[in-house]
Amino acid sequence: MEPLELRRAVEAGRATASELGLQVDDVIVIHNSDRVVLRMIPCGVLARVAPSEHLAASEFEVEVARSLADAGAPVAELEPRVEPRVHVRDAFVISFWTYYEPVGSKITPADYADVLMRHHAALRQINLDAPHFSDRVARSLSEVNDRERSLELLDSDREFLSNTLSGLSAAVSIGKAGDQLLHGEPHPGNLLNTRRGPLFVDLATCCRGPIEFDLAHAPEDVAKHYAGADPDLIHQCRALNWAMFSAWRWRRNDQMPDRNHWRVEGLNRLRAACLRMSGT
Structure with missing residues (x-):
C-alpha cells in the first residue's frame, strides 16, 4: 500500500481492535503489499487488513482457518478473544489472528x-x-x-x-x-x-x-x-x-x-x- 493508504489501514485496524476490547498501544507493520499484516502491542494480536474489494477472499480465509482448526491442522489460528469473522471499517476489511513469536531454528x-x-x-x-x-x-x-x-x-x-x-x-x-x-x-x-x-x-x-x-x-x-x-x-x-x-x-x-x-x-x-x- 502507498503511505497514505497504509496509514488509513493501520488506523482502521487499530480502531477496530480497540472497539473489540483489545489493548493497542502500538502497531508494527510486519508486511505491506496489496494488504497489510499488523502486530498489535501489548494485546499480542495479528491483524490482516485489506481494501474492501478483498472482502470475499478475507471471508474465505476465515472459513478455511475455522475448518482447519477443527480438523487439528498445523495452521495459525484466529484470535480467540474476538468473534471469528471479518470486520469492515473505512473501506477496509480486517481479520484478527493469534500472534506467534517466531523461533530462530531452521525448518529442515x-x-x-x-x-x-x-x-x-x-x-x-x-x-x-x-x-x-x-x-x-x-x-x-x-x-x-x-x-x-x-x-x-x-x-x-x-x-x-x-x-x-x-x-x-x-x-x-x-x-x-x-x-x-x-x-x-x-x-x-x-x-x-x-x-x-x-x-x-x-x-x-x-x-x-x-x-x-x-x-x-x-x-x-x-x-x-x-x-x-x-x-x-x-x-x-x-x-x-x-x-x-x-x-x-x-x-x-x-x-x-x-x-x-x-x-x-x-x-x-x-x-x-x-x-x-x-x-x-
Whole structure:
C-alpha cells in the first residue's frame, strides 16, 4: 500500500481492535503489499487488513482457518478473544489472528515435508467450495493477454508467458482424479516456526489440485521426504508457479515491494524452470 493508504489501514485496524476490547498501544507493520499484516502491542494480536474489494477472499480465509482448526491442522489460528469473522471499517476489511513469536531454528526439509503432509491430511477431512488451481492460472493469463492491464510487458515476453501459462495449466490438469484441497502457496514465507511447531499462514490461497502444486512452492529438498510425489509433475508445477508469479508482477497496479527487480527475476526463474523441465 502507498503511505497514505497504509496509514488509513493501520488506523482502521487499530480502531477496530480497540472497539473489540483489545489493548493497542502500538502497531508494527510486519508486511505491506496489496494488504497489510499488523502486530498489535501489548494485546499480542495479528491483524490482516485489506481494501474492501478483498472482502470475499478475507471471508474465505476465515472459513478455511475455522475448518482447519477443527480438523487439528498445523495452521495459525484466529484470535480467540474476538468473534471469528471479518470486520469492515473505512473501506477496509480486517481479520484478527493469534500472534506467534517466531523461533530462530531452521525448518529442515524432513520437518517441512511432515508438516505439509499433516496439513494435506487435515484438508482431506474438510469440505470447502474452493477454486481449482487452474482458475488462478486463468486469472493471471487474463492479465497477460490484456495489454491495457500489463502495458509495460514486451510482446515477446507476453507471448512466452501466455503460451507457458495455458500449456502448463492444461498439462498439470490432466490427472484431476488425484486432486484434493491444497494450501495453494505453502512457500517458506507462509510457514512459521513457532514454539508450537511449524504453522502455515495465509490460508486464502486454498484451492484444489495435485499435491505436487503445493510441493512446487516448497524448497526443492522437501519433495524427497514426501512419499508418493511425482518429480516430473513438481517440475511442471514449479514452472507454472513462476509463470503466475511473473504475470502478476506486470500488472499496472501490482504493489509487491521491489517490483521492478522481481519482474526481471521472475521471467529469468521461469525460463530456467522451463529448461529444467525439458531436461536441457
